[in-house]
Amino acid sequence: MSDSNVKVAVRVRPMNRREKDLNTKCVVEMEGNQTILHPPITSANKGDPR
Known part of the structure; x- marks a missing residue:
């Protein structure tokens, strides 16, 4: 696999009214051609016991 290329397309839609x-x-x-993923905030990583 020395000459393999992978291209990924990302499309981010605007948030809807409910969101x-x-x-x-x-x-x-x-940011330009760079995609940054932020971890979602959930009860698990807030320290809640659930």
Whole structure:
């Protein structure tokens, strides 16, 4: 596999009204041709016992 190429396309849609009303945080950020993924905030990584 020395000459293999992989291309990935990422499309980030605008947040809808419900997502905005819930103050949802976007986990995908685009900077030019670079895609940055932020970990989602869940009860598991907030330290909640659930």
